Amino acid sequence: MIEEKLNIRTRDGMTEALLVRPESNDPLPAIINLTDGLGFRPAFADQSKRIAEHGYVVLAPNIFYRVSTNPVFPFEPDFASEQTRERFAELKAPMTPDAMERDGMALVDFLSSQPYVSSGPMGVVGFCFAGKFAMLVAAARPDRIAAAASFHGGGLFTDTIDSPHLVLPRVKARLYFGHAVNDQGMPAEAIEKLEWALRSWDGDYESEMYDAKHGWMIPGGRVYDEANAERGFGKLMTLFEESLQSALKR
Numbered sequence: 152m153i154e155e156k157l158n159i160r161t162r163d164g165m166t167e168a169l170l171v172r173p174e175s176n177d178p179l180p181a182i183i184n185l186t187d188g189l190g191f192r193p194a195f196a197d198q199s200k201r202i203a204e205h206g207y208v209v210l211a212p213n214i215f216y217r218v219s220t221n222p223v224f225p226f227e228p229d230f231a232s233e234q235t236r237e238r239f240a241e242l243k244a245p246m247t248p249d250a251m252e253r254d255g256m257a258l259v260d261f262l263s264s265q266p267y268v269s270s271g272p273m274g275v276v277g278f279c280f281a282g283k284f285a286m287l288v289a290a291a292r293p294d295r296i297a298a299a300a301s302f303h304g305g306g307l308f309t310d311t312i313d314s315p316h317l318v319l320p321r322v323k324a325r326l327y328f329g330h331a332v333n334d335q336g337m338p339a340e341a342i343e344k345l346e347w348a349l350r351s352w353d354g355d356y357e358s359e360m361y362d363a364k365h366g367w368m369i370p371g372g373r374v375y376d377e378a379n380a381e382r383g384f385g386k387l388m389t390l391f392e393e394s395l396q397s398a399l400k401r
Contacts, residue, residue, distance in 0.1 A: 152200060159212065161257035163250065166216035167191075168258075171199045172208040178269040180395040181262040183255075183288060184211040187279035187303075187369060188239050190223035194371045205388055206396065208268050210258060214281060217245040243280060248287055248313045255288030259295050272297030274324075274391050278368060279303055279336070282328075283315040289326070290318035298394035300327040300387055303365045305336025308345040316348040325394045326356040329383050331365040357386075 155170045169191070172179065182202055186195050191213050199209040215223045223242055228235045255275070262268045273295050277285030282304020289299040299322070301307065307328070308316045326349070330342050337345075342358070349356045361367065361383065367376040368383050 152203060154200075159257065159261050161216075162253045163245075164216055166212045166214075166254070167221055168210055168212040169196055169199060170208065170210050171196075171203040172267055173203060173206060175206075175267070178267055179206055179208050180271060180391070181208040181210065181265075181268045181273045182391065182395075183258050183262075183273070183275040183285075184209055185214055185275065185277035185281035185284050185288075186211065187281060187366065188243070189228055190215055190219075190242070191221050192371075194369050197370070201384070202387075202391075205391070207274075207391065208262065208265070210262060212254075212258060214246070214254070214284065215242040217250075218242050246284075248283075248315070248318075251284045251287040252291040255284070255291045259288070259292045263295065272395050274298040274300075274395055276300040276302070276387060277304065279366065280305055283307055286315045286318055286322065286326075289324040290321040293321060293323040296324045298327075298390050299324045300329070300390055302329045302368045302383055302387075303331040303334060303337075304328065305334070305365075306341075307337055308341045308348065316345055319348060319352040319354070322352075322354060324354075325390065326354065326358075327386060327390050328356070328358040329368075329386065330358070330360050331363055331367060332360060334365045336365065 157168045158165050199211045203209045275285045275288045282301030285299045289296040361379045363376040363379040364374040366374045368380050
C-alpha cells in the first residue's frame, strides 16, 4: 500500500490530505473520504487504508483547512463541553454550501490529473457534518461522481434556502444514507422529509436506519458500534463496487 501526505490547492487556499492507494500498475477508481466534525485523525487514516485495500485510490482531506491545520482540535474534544461546541462552530463557519462545492471540484480535479486514477466514475463518502458535503460534491461534479454516501449525516434536510436536499436535481450519483437513531442533527421528522425528497428525485438511492448512536461508524469514540460499523462498511463497499468497479469491467 502506498501512502502520501499531500497539499492540494483549492480556490480558497491549501488543504492537507492523505492519499492511500494499492501498488498497482493499472489506474483505479478514486474515493474522496470526508471526515466528521472532529476532523482528520488516525481513525480516518485507518479507514482510508481499509477502503483502498478494495482497489481504490482514497483521498482524505482536511475539510477544515480554512481555519486550522491537523489536528483541528488542540484539546481532547467532547461535544458535551461548551469549549468543543465553540471550536466546532469556528471550524465549520466558513464551510458554506458554495465553499463545499468549490472544494469538491478541486478534489475531483486533483484526482483526475493523477495517472494512477482511472478516467471512470469516482465516489465520495461523508460522515456526520460531512454527509451534506458528500451530497454537494456529487451535485458539483455529476460528470465524475457516480456514488455518494452519508453516515450519521446531520442537516441533510432543513427548512432553509440552502438545504442540501435541494441539490438533488443536479445529482446523477447513486446515493446511500445510513441514519442514527435519536440523532439531534437529523431527527426522525427530517429523515422522513429527506426520504420524501428522494422519492420525488429520479435517481437511485437507499436510506436506512441503524440501531446505533450518532458517530457509530468511527472507531475510538464512545459511541462506536463495531457490529453496525461493519454493516455500514459492507454497504459502502457494495455501493462502490456496483457503481465504480463494475464500470471498469464494461
